[in-house]
Amino acid sequence: MRTLATTLLSVTAAASLSAQTPAASPLPVAYQRLAREVLTEAVNTNTTASVGSTTALANKLRTRLLAAGYPSSDIHIVGADAKNRNLIVRLRGSGSGKKAILLAAHLDVVEAKRADWKEDPFVIRLENGFFMGRGASDDKSGVTVLITNLIRWKREKWTPDRDIIALFTADEETDATRGIQWVIAHERKLIDAEYCLNTDGGGVELANGKPRMFGMEASEKVFVDFGLEAVNPGGHSSRPRPDNAIYQLAHALTRLEAYTFPVKLNEVSRTQLERGAALQAADTAADMRAIASGYANGTLTAAAEAAVTRLSREPSFNALFRTTCVATLLEGGHADNALPQRARATVNCRMLPNDPPAEVEAAIKRAVGDGIAVSIPYPPVPSAASPLRPELMALLERLSGQYFPGAPVIPSMSLGASDGLYLRNAGIPTYSLSAVAGVDGESNEHGLNEKVREKSIYDAAAFWNDMVKGLAGRPLM
Ligand SMILES: [Zn+2]
Structure with missing residues (x-):
C-alpha cells in the first residue's frame, strides 16, 4: 500500500513557512545513474503475486550488494516458499551499544494487466520527466532509495554508530503472511531494531509547483x-x-x-x-x-x-x-x-x-x-500509535526545510494499513515517510500507468542519506 498522507487535507491555502535553511545536497550524478539502474531492474522484474517472484528481485539486489562490498553473511534471503522471499541486509555499526535502526520497503507489486496499460507495465519508460511502470512508485521507488543508499554508504566507507538494517518484504500488497508476518515470526532477530523508517507511505505533496507538506504516517487504524x-x-x-x-x-x-x-x-x-x-x-x-x-x-x-x-x-x-x-x-x-x-x-x-x-x-x-x-471472524492485529520521537521530528523538520522548503512536517494516522501494522504490533515503532514528492493522486498507485517523477527519486535518495546519517552518528551540520 502507498498513500500520500494527505487524504484528510484538501488544498485550500499555501503553507506560509519560509525557512532560512542551508541548501539540500543533491544526489551526486553517479548515484543518480545507480538509482536509474536499480529502479529499472526493480520495475522490469515482475513481482506480482500471480506470476511474479520477489525472490528473483531479491537475488538481483543481493548481487549488487555483494559487489558493493557487503559480506554474504550480512545478506539474508528468507521466506516461506521459493517464490516469495524477503531480503534483509545489515550495515554494521561501530558497536556503540545503541539498538539498530530498521529501514523498510516492499518488493512485491499489485497486479497489472498488459491489455489495460498503454505500454508493457513491466518495462520501465521515462516519459516527460516521469518513470512509468508498475511499482515505479509503490514501492520500487522505496526499494531504489534504500539500495542506492546502502551501496553509497559502503562505497563511502561510512560506519554508523549503530547497525542499519534494511528489510525488503514480499506479500505487502496481499496478506503479508509470506512477508512481514513471516519475517517477524521466524527471523525476528534479523530485524530487531529500536524503530523502523518505512518508505511505503508518507510523501511530499506538491501544489502549484511547490512543496506543500511533508507527510509522515506514525499511526494507523x-x-x-x-x-x-x-x-x-x-x-x-x-x-x-x-x-x-x-x-x-x-x-x-x-x-x-x-x-x-x-x-x-x-x-x-x-x-x-x-x-x-x-x-x-x-x-x-x-x-x-x-x-x-x-x-x-x-x-x-x-x-x-x-x-x-x-x-x-x-x-x-x-x-x-x-x-x-x-x-x-x-x-x-x-x-x-x-x-x-x-x-x-x-x-x-x-x-x-x-x-x-x-x-x-x-x-x-x-x-x-x-x-x-x-x-468476530478474525481477531484484529493491534497497532499502537508510534510515539513522535523528538530527535526524529527535529531532524525531519530541518531536512524538510532544506529539501522541500515551505513544507511543514505533518504526522498522520493512516486510515489504511501496511507492513507498519505488524511491526508496531511486534514492538517496533514505525514511521512511513517516503520523501518522494508528487501532486496528490498523480502516481495512480495500484492503478493504470503508475508513475513517479524522476527528480523525486533522486531527491528522496539524497534526503534519506542525510536522514539516516543524521540519526546514526554523523554530527548535525
Ligand atoms: Zn506499498
Missing part, C-alpha cells in the same frame, strides 16, 4: 470485521409471522447506522490537527485547532464538540476522530416463497489504535440490541 446474524424458524411466506430474520437484521443495522463512536485523539492525530490547520482555510483551521486544544482524556469542551460536529461531515475528518463501523455485506433468506431463517451482515470497523476491541464489540452489541448474534 485497525481493521476488524464483525458478523451480525439474525435467525428464525421461518416457514411459508404466504403466512408471515410477526418476527422475521430479515426485518430484525434491518432494524439492527438502522440502529447501528445511528450510532456514533466517541471522539478519541492520540498524540499523532492531535499533532496532525494542530499542524495540518496551517494548510486549511480559516474556518476549517479554527475548528481543527479548537478540537486539538479542547480534547482531554475522552472529553471535549463545548467549542470542540461543535467543531467536531462541523468537521465530521467530511468523511476523512470523521474517520480521524473516531472508530467507524459500516455495513459492507448483506445476505439473507433461502427462497422467494419462504420466510427467512437466517440473515447476515458484515460490518467493517476501522478502530482507533487506542480503542480496545472489547469496547468496540460491546458498543456494537448495545447498538444492535437483543436477538442479533455478533461475532
Whole structure:
C-alpha cells in the first residue's frame, strides 16, 4: 500500500513557512545513474503475486550488494516458499551499544494487466520527466532509495554508530503472511531494531509547483470485521409471522447506522490537527485547532464538540476522530416463497489504535440490541500509535526545510494499513515517510500507468542519506 498522507487535507491555502535553511545536497550524478539502474531492474522484474517472484528481485539486489562490498553473511534471503522471499541486509555499526535502526520497503507489486496499460507495465519508460511502470512508485521507488543508499554508504566507507538494517518484504500488497508476518515470526532477530523508517507511505505533496507538506504516517487504524446474524424458524411466506430474520437484521443495522463512536485523539492525530490547520482555510483551521486544544482524556469542551460536529461531515475528518463501523455485506433468506431463517451482515470497523476491541464489540452489541448474534471472524492485529520521537521530528523538520522548503512536517494516522501494522504490533515503532514528492493522486498507485517523477527519486535518495546519517552518528551540520 502507498498513500500520500494527505487524504484528510484538501488544498485550500499555501503553507506560509519560509525557512532560512542551508541548501539540500543533491544526489551526486553517479548515484543518480545507480538509482536509474536499480529502479529499472526493480520495475522490469515482475513481482506480482500471480506470476511474479520477489525472490528473483531479491537475488538481483543481493548481487549488487555483494559487489558493493557487503559480506554474504550480512545478506539474508528468507521466506516461506521459493517464490516469495524477503531480503534483509545489515550495515554494521561501530558497536556503540545503541539498538539498530530498521529501514523498510516492499518488493512485491499489485497486479497489472498488459491489455489495460498503454505500454508493457513491466518495462520501465521515462516519459516527460516521469518513470512509468508498475511499482515505479509503490514501492520500487522505496526499494531504489534504500539500495542506492546502502551501496553509497559502503562505497563511502561510512560506519554508523549503530547497525542499519534494511528489510525488503514480499506479500505487502496481499496478506503479508509470506512477508512481514513471516519475517517477524521466524527471523525476528534479523530485524530487531529500536524503530523502523518505512518508505511505503508518507510523501511530499506538491501544489502549484511547490512543496506543500511533508507527510509522515506514525499511526494507523485497525481493521476488524464483525458478523451480525439474525435467525428464525421461518416457514411459508404466504403466512408471515410477526418476527422475521430479515426485518430484525434491518432494524439492527438502522440502529447501528445511528450510532456514533466517541471522539478519541492520540498524540499523532492531535499533532496532525494542530499542524495540518496551517494548510486549511480559516474556518476549517479554527475548528481543527479548537478540537486539538479542547480534547482531554475522552472529553471535549463545548467549542470542540461543535467543531467536531462541523468537521465530521467530511468523511476523512470523521474517520480521524473516531472508530467507524459500516455495513459492507448483506445476505439473507433461502427462497422467494419462504420466510427467512437466517440473515447476515458484515460490518467493517476501522478502530482507533487506542480503542480496545472489547469496547468496540460491546458498543456494537448495545447498538444492535437483543436477538442479533455478533461475532468476530478474525481477531484484529493491534497497532499502537508510534510515539513522535523528538530527535526524529527535529531532524525531519530541518531536512524538510532544506529539501522541500515551505513544507511543514505533518504526522498522520493512516486510515489504511501496511507492513507498519505488524511491526508496531511486534514492538517496533514505525514511521512511513517516503520523501518522494508528487501532486496528490498523480502516481495512480495500484492503478493504470503508475508513475513517479524522476527528480523525486533522486531527491528522496539524497534526503534519506542525510536522514539516516543524521540519526546514526554523523554530527548535525
Ligand atoms: Zn506499498
